[in-house]
Amino acid sequence: MRGVSTENGNGAPRIDIVDAGVDFPIFDAKSRSLKKAVLGKAGGRIGTESKVPIIEALRSINVSLRKGDRVALVGHNGAGKSTLLRLMSGIYEPTRGRSFVHGKVAPVFDLAVGMDPEISGLDNILIRGLFLGMTKKQMEARIDDIAEFTELGDYLSMPLRTYSTGMRVRLALGVVTSIDPEILLLDEGIGAVDAEFLAKARDRLFELVERSGILVFASHSDEFLADLCETAIWMDHGTIREHGPLREVLHHYKGHDVLAEFESR
Amino acid sequence: MAVTVTADDERAEGARPLADDVPGPRSWQRAFGDLRQGWRQRPLWGYLGWQDIKQRYRRSVLGPLWISISMAVIATAMGILYGALFQEQIETFLPYVAVGLLIWNFISGCILEGSEVFIANEGLIRFLPAPLSLHVYRLVWRQTLFFLHNLVVWVILMIIFPHPLGWTTLVALPAFAVLVANGGWIAILTGIIATRFRDIPPIIASVTQLVFFMTPIVWSYERLVSNPAVAERARLAELNPALHFVEIMRQPMLGDPIVLRHWYVVGVITIVGWAAALVCLRNYRARVAYWV
Ligand SMILES: Nc1ncnc2c1ncn2[C@@H]1O[C@H](COP(=O)(O)OP(=O)(O)O)[C@@H](O)[C@H]1O
Ligand SMILES: [Mg+2]
Numbered sequence: 001m002r003g004v005s006t007e008n009g010n011g012a013p014r015i016d017i018v019d020a021g022v023d024f025p026i027f028d029a030k031s032r033s034l035k036k037a038v039l040g041k042a043g044g045r046i047g048t049e050s051k052v053p054i055i056e057a058l059r060s061i062n063v064s065l066r067k068g069d070r071v072a073l074v075g076h077n078g079a080g081k082s083t084l085l086r087l088m089s090g091i092y093e094p095t096r097g098r099s100f101v102h103g104k105v106a107p108v109f110d111l112a113v114g115m116d117p118e119i120s121g122l123d124n125i126l127i128r129g130l131f132l133g134m135t136k137k138q139m140e141a142r143i144d145d146i147a148e149f150t151e152l153g154d155y156l157s158m159p160l161r162t163y164s165t166g167m168r169v170r171l172a173l174g175v176v177t178s179i180d181p182e183i184l185l186l187d188e189g190i191g192a193v194d195a196e197f198l199a200k201a202r203d204r205l206f207e208l209v210e211r212s213g214i215l216v217f218a219s220h221s222d223e224f225l226a227d228l229c230e231t232a233i234w235m236d237h238g239t240i241r242e243h244g245p246l247r248e249v250l251h252h253y254k255g256h257d258v259l260a261e262f263e264s265r
Numbered sequence: 266m267a268v269t270v271t272a273d274d275e276r277a278e279g280a281r282p283l284a285d286d287v288p289g290p291r292s293w294q295r296a297f298g299d300l301r302q303g304w305r306q307r308p309l310w311g312y313l314g315w316q317d318i319k320q321r322y323r324r325s326v327l328g329p330l331w332i333s334i335s336m337a338v339i340a341t342a343m344g345i346l347y348g349a350l351f352q353e354q355i356e357t358f359l360p361y362v363a364v365g366l367l368i369w370n371f372i373s374g375c376i377l378e379g380s381e382v383f384i385a386n387e388g389l390i391r392f393l394p395a396p397l398s399l400h401v402y403r404l405v406w407r408q409t410l411f412f413l414h415n416l417v418v419w420v421i422l423m424i425i426f427p428h429p430l431g432w433t434t435l436v437a438l439p440a441f442a443v444l445v446a447n448g449g450w451i452a453i454l455t456g457i458i459a460t461r462f463r464d465i466p467p468i469i470a471s472v473t474q475l476v477f478f479m480t481p482i483v484w485s486y487e488r489l490v491s492n493p494a495v496a497e498r499a500r501l502a503e504l505n506p507a508l509h510f511v512e513i514m515r516q517p518m519l520g521d522p523i524v525l526r527h528w529y530v531v532g533v534i535t536i537v538g539w540a541a542a543l544v545c546l547r548n549y550r551a552r553v554a555y556w557v
Contacts, residue, residue, distance in 0.1 A: 025555060034462035090394040093290040093551040100287045105394055113392040118320055127316075130309040131393050 013103025013182035013213040015065040015088055020097030022058040022083055057083045059238045061097070065214050072225040072246055073218035074253050075235030081218040082109065084235060085185045088216060103213060104133045106181030111172035117161035121152060121171055124160055128175045146174040149204065170197060177204040184212040188219055222250065222258045290551035296543060299550055303398030310403035317407045318414070333417045340366050340418060347483040358485075360422045360519060365482035367415050368514045371444060372507060373473050374408040379452030380459040380466045387557040397550055401456065405448040412441075419518060429520040436517040444514060447535055450542035457549050460556045480507040506534055 030036050031052045058080050065071065073081045086092045087099055089107035114131055115124050125146055129139035147156055150170040160168065209215050209228055216233075219225055225232070225246065232249035234242040242249050247259045288294040303310070318332075325331045340363035348358040379401075383390060386400045423430065459465035479502060481489075486508070489499035502508055509527040516523050 027556075032461075032463045034458075034464055034468075037462065091391065092554055095555075098287050098289070107392070107394060109392045113388045116316065118323065119316055123316065127309070127312065130306070130312065131389075131395060136308050136312075 011102060012067040014067070015063065015099075015101050015183065015214060017061050017063045017087065017094070017099045018097055020058065020061045020087065020094035020099050021056065022080075022087060022092055023095045024055040024057055025052045026055060027052060057238055058087065058094075061087070061094075061240060063088075063233070063240065063243070065216070067213040069231065070209065070215045070229045071217070072229035072232040072249075073216055073235065074220075074225070074232055074250065075241075079235040080238040081235050082187055083238075084233075085109070085187055085216060085218060088183070089185050101183065103182035104180075105183045105185065106132045106176065106179055106212070107185040107187075108176050109185075109187045111169055111176075115160055115168065115172065118159055120159055121156040121163070124171065125156075125175050128172070129179060132176070132179050132181065134179055142178045146171075146178050149177070149200075150174040166197070173197075173201050173204075177201065177208045179208075180211055181208075182213040184208065184215045186215070186217045186219075222254075223262065225250070226259055226262055291548055293543075293547055296547040296550055299396040299546065300398045303396040303402050306396070306399055307402075310399055310406055313403050314406035314410060317403075318410050329414070332411065332414050336367070336370070336415045337363070337418045337421075343483050351484060351488060353485065353488070356426045360419075360426050360428065361485065361515075362483055363418055363422055364515050364518050365480075365511055367412065367419060368444070368511050368518075369477065369480065369482050369507075370415065371408050371412045371448070372510055373477070374411065375405060375448035375451055376455070376473050377466075377470060378404050378408070379448070380455040380469045382452045382456040383460045383553050383557055384456075384463075384466070390554055390557050397546070397553055398453070401449060401452045404452055405445055408448060409445060431520065433523055434517050434520060436523055437514060440513040440517060443531055443535060444510060447510065447531075447538060450535075450538040453542040454538070454545050457545050457553060460553055461549070476505060476507050479505050480511055482511065506530070509534075 025031075061084065073084065075081050083092065085107065086109070087094060088101060089105050090099075090101050091107070093099065114128050116127070119127075122143065125143060126136065126139050129142070130136065134142075147153070150156075150167075150173075152167060152171065155163065155167065160171075163171070206228070215228065217225065217228055229246050231244060232242075232246045232253075233240055234249050234253045242252055247257070250258045322328050322331045327334060341359065343366070344359035344362040345355070347353075347362065348355050351358075353361075378385075382400050382404050383397065389395065389400070390397075455465065455469060459469070481502065486499065486502060489502075490496050492499075509530040512524065512527040513531055515521070516527075
């Protein structure tokens with residue numbers, strides 16, 4: 001997608017990130033202003049003034065993923081999980097190093113984004129699908145399936161602003177789980193759906209994961225990760241602390257063998 | 266530390282190093298790739314552009330007619346007012362003002378919304394991977410739809426006040442294509458700069474307002490130039506690029522003779538503008554996601 005993967009479809013999906021880093025510039029009112037920038041320079045105070053502070057969100061990232069890889073992404077808040085997912089999706093291009101992503105990417109960061117409150121649920125389904133790389137035809141073929149899954153019925157022809165939060169989440173999940181991505185990137189937010197519906201969504205999510213070539217899933221739910229992933233990446237302060245089999249990485253990250261505890265239950 | 270699991274047998278085919286064969290963020294390949302990929306997503310921006318239009322008249326009683334009616338009202342009011350002010354014939358001056366406004370609406374729409382094109386789509390840019398140009402195509406498409414919609418006003422005026430339309434009227438088609446192409450570079454260039462420097466959109470808005478009055482839309486350039494007392498000063502209006510853009514479109518639409526001088530100026534601006542926009546796209550395309 002943007003800048004990173006240029007062609008879709010041909011060849012197996014792959015993600016290659018080499019020595020990549022992501023720096024976020026932190027702007028304030030002053031550094032956001034062209035007037036200030038120009039006047040500042042004219043006044044001869046270039047030095048510290050023009051320097052925008054930077055947050056180094058990711059450092060020396062080396063990852064190589066191929067078709068069939070199902071990777072859990074673990075780490076504390078602020079460790080860089082979401083940023084790494086966005087790097088993989090092509091939303092951010094690395095400020096240092098290189099990244100190459102090949103394949104149709106479906107990132108699920110925030111279920112509400114790309115939803116327009118003024119238009120109907122059906123239109124929103126179509127637009128979201130198009131954004132995720134589907135064609136209009138493909139989406140039309142899936143609408144019945146989505147309608148059934150979301151149980152929204154006649155509501156689908158109503159503007160989205162008439163929906164409750166729960167209904168919106170259903171709609172978004174319905175769309176996301178009906179597409180055929182080659183690279184599926186799931187951020188933690190997706191776990192925050194009401195339990196009853198999630199039980200139903202779970203099966204669809206599993207099927208989706210089966211269909212997609214590469215999965216990277218950031219979550220704090222060990223159970224979910226154990227079900228979906230085989231390997232894990234442990235992010236710590238913007239670097240990859242460990243990348244290996246899920247069980248080992250979770251063990252080191254948590255300090256005890258989490259998966260063994262699941263099995264003994 | 267970074268222990269990359271590699272089942273080497275499986276990965277052998279894809280294991281070649283990529284640092285050299287992948288174009289960097291600042292490359293022409295990526296910049297043109299962005300434009301190409303955005304173009305390929307026509308169904309998406311085509312649909313979004315329609316939605317934008319529908320949005321605007323969704324809650325009004327008159328629906329789609331509303332856009333054109335409000336346009337016609339403004340044109341009539343201005344035509345009558347300024348016609349009286351400059352002592353112009355209403356049957357030529359009213360269509361002159363209306364067509365000028367029609368064209369100006371398209372131009373100013375591209376400029377004003379262009380500078381906010383990435384800021385306004387912040388959510389989409391930060392959460393869904395898509396080529397930057399997608400937002401630009403959507404914007405220009407939306408403005409095109411508005412223009413076509415307002416064309417009804419032109420048709421009605423041509424019926425009420427017949428003009429010597431003929432084959433040269435068809436020149437309006439390439440002229441509009443040129444306007445559209447210019448809308449593209451303006452949105453890319455000002456959009457990227459304004460995403461970095463947030464004081465740009467208000468500056469652009471005031472400059473555009475000023476340019477409106479300096480462009481012969483509610484006043485006639487011919488009339489001023491033919492007045493020896495102000496002719497010298499009036500010629501300065503030619504320095505205003507908007508004048509040439511309005512003229513290439515308005516002349517065919519009103520059946521006036523085509524003046525090539527305006528086409529030359531517009532041609533140069535189009536080339537220089539696109540060159541600047543492409544350089545900007547090449548160098549800062551990858552930064553926009555960090556700036557919004
Ligand atoms: N848009 C942004 N602007 C500035 N800093 C950011 C931005 N996004 C993330 N960061 C910073 O990058 C670091 C990693 O954030 P994130 O990837 O969201 O962590 P996680 O998802 O693991 O909680 C944090 O220090 C955060 O403050
Ligand atoms: Mg996060």
